Amino acid sequence: MDQELRTGIAHWLTSIGIDTQPSDGISSAIMVVACLVIALAAYIFVKRGVVTTMNLVIQRSKAHWDDIFMRHQVLEKMAVMVPVLILNILMPLALNDHKVLSSLSDRLLDVTIVVLFVRAIYSALDAANEIADYNLVSRRLPIKSFVQLAKLFMFFVAIIISISVLADQSPIYFLSGLGVATGLVMLVFRDTILGFVAGIQLAANRMVSPGDWIEMDNFGANGTVEEVSLTTVKVRNFDQTLTMLPAYSLTSGSFRNWRGMSESGGRRIKRAVQIDIQSVRFLTESDMRSLSKINHLKDYFSSKSAEIITYNAQVEDADMYVNSRHLTNLGTFRAYIQEYLTQHDKIRKDMTLMVRQLAPTELGVPIELYIFTNDTRWEYYEGIQADIFDHIFAILPEFDLRVYQGPTGADIRSLRH
Template identity: 60%
Template structure:
């Protein structure tokens, strides 16, 4: 194709009387003007007609991905290749130039073509990254990291090809030289290489993806991942600050990823309330009668009372509490909490649901609530948790129980003014 165009232009120049009668300087000047004019005309033709038509088609199309390519200037960057290709085709016609100058210009032109072509490919990759970032289905895929890997590969390939063109050497010559410099490169760029390898591990194993909530106390990171690159991870903390984590830190150190919580649709509540041990005791008949009116406890009290009465009749006729079984206020309270949580509309029944008694401490008897809500959004989750514990603290007195708390200033003052017994 190039040879045919050159033959056509050479034949036209040979048939031109003006050029045949001109001296070498005039001939050379006319060729330069002709070459630049054809290059400019080809660029304007592509930009004013081809690109304009393609942009018009993009505006009228129903899809949006083509608009992204237009916004990144992909068409304009590829259009810059056209005038350079025209000059490259016409360059051998400059017979008045020495072979050395023609060779130098040719190599410079070829190197520039390679650089501009890769620049246009970079624009395509940037457009692809933006398109995938807008779609929820591809947001969690490590596409950005792989695109950066492709860019890095293209950068090294472009550098080697460009240097080989300018030096008129084979690319294999420079590739063989890289082996000698590998140790030196690894010593200088150790952190960069570690981050690069870690970034590939994060991307391929999907340890961290965009939109994840991660927590890494060592670096003060606690928020949503906004960007995952080959060397860094950008986290927007909940206090609106930004933390940039090195990729290798996420591979070498421990961090917490809350993605599982988001994907499961349930968020855990694990909180204890401390009961004053002095308020724990057996229920009296009057208290049992009063508690039997609580709907959530009717079946429990009936079944438990039957079991306890049967046991006491069969094995012991002594009515003293220490010699017989009896219902305690804290045990009945635990049964009430379990029944209350099982019928709560915001508590997940298909996940762990526990009300358990922990080992006593100096702060009293801990009763732990271990459940999952059906709401993972922070504000709504906190509302559900607060409502549950508001209710729990409000019903404590109905069971004759008291919550433990450290003595405050008012408590100490009341003890000071309390008259001696």
């Protein structure tokens, strides 16, 4: 194709009286200079005319993706190819009488075109990756891994084509030699190959995406995924340090992804208050009159009192606590916390909402809250949790309950006296 184009240009130049086969060095030099001038003029026209005009159109456009292409200077890098393409066509005509120089310049220009083409494609791929990040496509697919793989593939193709052009051999000749070096390639690019395969698995199963909060104790990672590349996953920990995880470690090992929590809109609180067993007792009539004034317990006392009166009426010697049913301060406290959380505006009502008593231990009776907040942001979640337990600790004396605390050194010494 190039030869046909050169022949056509040569016939056209001959028809207008220009000698396309100069016989002396001065004529050849003049032709070379003329080629350079034409190439420079073409570059100026494309750069300041076509590219500048298109950039103005892009700036006025409401679309965002074209601004990203302009920021990565894709058009500018493609414009650089224009003068090289012109030189690649015209230089053999100017150096027609100098076969060695003509062949050398032709090969060098061919390699330059390959390099500039790959450079422009690299910029286009970077722009496409940024567009995918902007449109959140990277949260579903490992776009950066595909981009890096495409760059790696194009790099090897460019190297093979460049060597074949310089050596004046068919690229197939060099490609056939890759079979012998397959073992070496597998060894050198082991992490790249494993990372790519892992990237496909991560994407297919939606195991991890940029923006996810993951924990991987083996590598000390606990933070937000910033980047999923061909070989590594970059995690910014909550202490602002960075952890680089091998991509294949996420498929070969275990890790925790908190994305489900974020997408559900509810974050779990699972914490217990240790109640001193010695403070647990039955409620007296005076206690019931006092506690029944609490708004969150009015319905509870109304239903429970009727139920207990009905039950005790059928029991002999109901005046003995062991024979009859009675309310306890701990059970009433659980009922209060249940109703308090049900009415709390920061707690999800459509998710598990439970106040339960766990098995007693040497630290007392655990009363555990198993609930979900409606705000998953860490700082707000911690604030909601702290407010709830502040209220619980402050309200315990109203039920004549105490939080268990282990004896201190001073307490033990006081017992000895």
